Amino acid sequence: MKFLQSAKAFLQAAGLVFGLRGGTEEPAYQTIAALGEVQLRRYAPRLAASVSVRGDEITARSKGFRLLAGYIFGANTASASLSMTAPVAQASAAIAMTAPVAQAQAADGAWVISFYMPSGYTLATLPRPLDPQISLHEVAETTEAVYRFPGRPKAAAVARARAILARQLAGSAWVAAGEPVAQFYDPPWTLPWLRRNEVTVAVMPKS
Numbered sequence: 001m002k003f004l005q006s007a008k009a010f011l012q013a014a015g016l017v018f019g020l021r022g023g024t025e026e027p028a029y030q031t032i033a034a035l036g037e038v039q040l041r042r043y044a045p046r047l048a049a050s051v052s053v054r055g056d057e058i059t060a061r062s063k064g065f066r067l068l069a070g071y072i073f074g075a076n077t078a079s080a081s082l083s084m085t086a087p088v089a090q091a092s093a094a095i096a097m098t099a100p101v102a103q104a105q106a107a108d109g110a111w112v113i114s115f116y117m118p119s120g121y122t123l124a125t126l127p128r129p130l131d132p133q134i135s136l137h138e139v140a141e142t143t144e145a146v147y148r149f150p151g152r153p154k155a156a157a158v159a160r161a162r163a164i165l166a167r168q169l170a171g172s173a174w175v176a177a178g179e180p181v182a183q184f185y186d187p188p189w190t191l192p193w194l195r196r197n198e199v200t201v202a203v204m205p206k207s
Contacts (some may be wrong), residue, residue, distance in 0.1 A: 025098045026185075027116050032143070038168040039146045040203070043139075047117040047126065048102075051134050052110045057155045061103050061184075064113025071134050072097065072115060076127035095127065100183035100198065145169055145176075146200040153197045158182045161199040169203065178202040 033040040051067045053060045072095040095118060102114040116139075117126060126136055147165040151157055162180050169176060178201060185196040 024185075025096065025118055026100070027098075028119070029144075035145065035168045035172045035174070037147060038165060039148070040143060040174070041146055041200075042143050043141060045141050046119070046139050047121060047123060047136065048114045048139050049117060049126075049129065049134055049136050050112055050114040051131075052106060052112050054110050057103075057111065057158070060111035061101075061113060064103070064111065065101060067131060067134060068101075068113060068115045071095070071129040071131060075130045077130065078127035095121075099185040100196075101185075102181050102183050104179055104181040142202045143204070144200045145174060145203045146198050148196065148198045150195050150197065151192045152195065153182065153184050158197070158199065161197070165199050165201060169201075173206055174203040175206050176201045177204045 027043055027046045029041040029043040031039050032042050049068055049071055051064050053064045053067070055063060076095070098116050098118055100116070102116070104112050104114075106112050117136075123136060123138060129136070145165060145168070147161050147168070149157065149161045149164075161182075165180065166176075180199050180201040183198040183200060185198075186194070
């Protein structure tokens, strides 16, 4: 038993070192079709915490990530109310990390960075963020076209992925019903060829 526990701990540590995901909750979806390299997915409704930030694409992503990470790791009302009497429960008040982190450009040129919340919460039970910049909201059920790509998610790589997604949709029976969103699943230290990045856009059938 001790050997198995040690082996499990070693594998978890190795996964963290190389940036491998293990046990991280992701939004639930069904794959309904494929358009070449693009998947069509039907996503169930989900909750998100979002923040709007300004700056270039990479700077905005980093700033938004830090603000949202602060929220899920304790900068929320549940942590504030429990810290003086139940420090063990304070850890449970920090919201579990999920994947992916999503990034989209707003109409005013700002970037909207989002974390999807664990499925066990509702809007009523989610701790409120202490930072007023962060909003909590429900994302409705959607059908999305998704293109997955590896490597470091630099601005040029994301732009290429958006272009591939647009080309695949252009010759299909589907049309974009919103703006594209970039999604990132891995920590910064993940080896480039192991990284999972996606560009996704809500779609609807062509009339």
